[in-house]
Amino acid sequence: MNKLQRNPDIVWRVEKRRQQAVLERMAAGEEGGDEGTVILLISGMMHQLNLLGGMIWTLCDGQRDIEQLVTELQKEFDVDPTILQADVQEFVADLVERGWLSYDQSTD
Amino acid sequence: MTNPLTEQFSAPLTFNWTLSYSCNFACSHCYSREEQCAELTLAELKQIVDRLARHQVPFINFGGGEPLIHKDLFALSDYARQQGLNVSMNSNGWLLDKQAAEQIKACGFRSVGISIDSADGALHDDFRNRPGSFDRAVNALDELAAAGVRSTMSSVISRINYQNFNDLLDLAREHQVAQVYLHNFKCSGRGFKNRQELDLTPEEWKDFYLEALKVKEETRDLLISFDDPVIASLPGYKENSLVKGSSCGKLSLHLRPNGDMTPCGFIPLVVGNILQDDFEEVWYNSPVLNKMRNKEAKGKCQGCGAYEDCLGGCTARAFATTGDLSEPDPHCWK
Numbered sequence: 001m002n003k004l005q006r007n008p009d010i011v012w013r014v015e016k017r018r019q020q021a022v023l024e025r026m027a028a029g030e031e032g033g034d035e036g037t038v039i040l041l042i043s044g045m046m047h048q049l050n051l052l053g054g055m056i057w058t059l060c061d062g063q064r065d066i067e068q069l070v071t072e073l074q075k076e077f078d079v080d081p082t083i084l085q086a087d088v089q090e091f092v093a094d095l096v097e098r099g100w101l102s103y104d105q106s107t108d
Numbered sequence: 109m110t111n112p113l114t115e116q117f118s119a120p121l122t123f124n125w126t127l128s129y130s131c132n133f134a135c136s137h138c139y140s141r142e143e144q145c146a147e148l149t150l151a152e153l154k155q156i157v158d159r160l161a162r163h164q165v166p167f168i169n170f171g172g173g174e175p176l177i178h179k180d181l182f183a184l185s186d187y188a189r190q191q192g193l194n195v196s197m198n199s200n201g202w203l204l205d206k207q208a209a210e211q212i213k214a215c216g217f218r219s220v221g222i223s224i225d226s227a228d229g230a231l232h233d234d235f236r237n238r239p240g241s242f243d244r245a246v247n248a249l250d251e252l253a254a255a256g257v258r259s260t261m262s263s264v265i266s267r268i269n270y271q272n273f274n275d276l277l278d279l280a281r282e283h284q285v286a287q288v289y290l291h292n293f294k295c296s297g298r299g300f301k302n303r304q305e306l307d308l309t310p311e312e313w314k315d316f317y318l319e320a321l322k323v324k325e326e327t328r329d330l331l332i333s334f335d336d337p338v339i340a341s342l343p344g345y346k347e348n349s350l351v352k353g354s355s356c357g358k359l360s361l362h363l364r365p366n367g368d369m370t371p372c373g374f375i376p377l378v379v380g381n382i383l384q385d386d387f388e389e390v391w392y393n394s395p396v397l398n399k400m401r402n403k404e405a406k407g408k409c410q411g412c413g414a415y416e417d418c419l420g421g422c423t424a425r426a427f428a429t430t431g432d433l434s435e436p437d438p439h440c441w442k
Contacts, residue, residue, distance in 0.1 A: 011166045011167070011194060012166075013118075013164045013166060014164070015117065015118050016118055017118050018118075039117075041121065041166065044333075045350075046350045
């Protein structure tokens, strides 16, 4: 229950080349986390998600709740778990409000 | 010079796909009626779908030629949906009866566009050189609505309709159309031959767009879309386009029936073949595509304050009339 699911009407794509470049820059200790690595196409408009947002979006496949998202992301980002949890909650709340993500309320 | 936005995209968002140039109509403005090209087998067409899916191209739009003439349209569309692509098409509507609408629904088409150039049936029939074509097109819209398929209406703006485009919007409303595309006139193929008779003057284009943008701003019950980069030079224009200038070669590519890729259907410059060439090599390194992405102001565009927004307007129109991708759009009123 409370698994996060992407709105199936939203067309999206991971921009792998851009994502790879951002990851390489971050590995080298450079900034770069704010560049779009996932694009969403909604009603003829394009929206971009940065590396963290894109990873959250990709993980919201109806199989994970917020705690599980944070656990997965913790493997990729070397940050304080409390801060990461807060960032994820804020991002998810925003996208739920927009109707781009929803909670699957069914029980396991 | 690199374009950060283009560099970001790993592939086009849309492939406009001409499966065949065969058509049951002979329209006065058609870019492709006199084209001839080898066609591919269903197995080869499916290979193309596999490549598009591998490169995460989200949308394909069948055009032509009349897509409903093609014997493999539904099998291919069904396959493309299974591979995760979003499928749409543009049709003249002649063959789109109840059975076709149900097949379209079953194949999972995202939307179907029907071409209607005038709300006056006789005028549309005359323009399309096919008596009865207006009634069949309107019926196609109704069949799509009955089958629960999202329909759009495509109207090429020309001398026959530019003063009466509101009638087209009313027609769309009457037939549950979700979105109307008011396409700019392209000077390609028959459109080039008949441009003196059909095309507007730059000042007429300006007046048309000023009025049409006002109507769009006031309209709430219908989506109205334009695909003409030249309007970016109008004062107060605030559409949030995905890219500046022509989207061809930046957001979309065109596939000819033999798998050759061109920047768009109106620019007959082959940049590669989807089955034979390395797609990423073509997408990132084609000299033609890169020239279109990095246009340099020429002629009256040099020093023009609007250039930053319109990037010279429609590249296809410039190329058709001058042979140079970077020349100013002949529709430009500035």
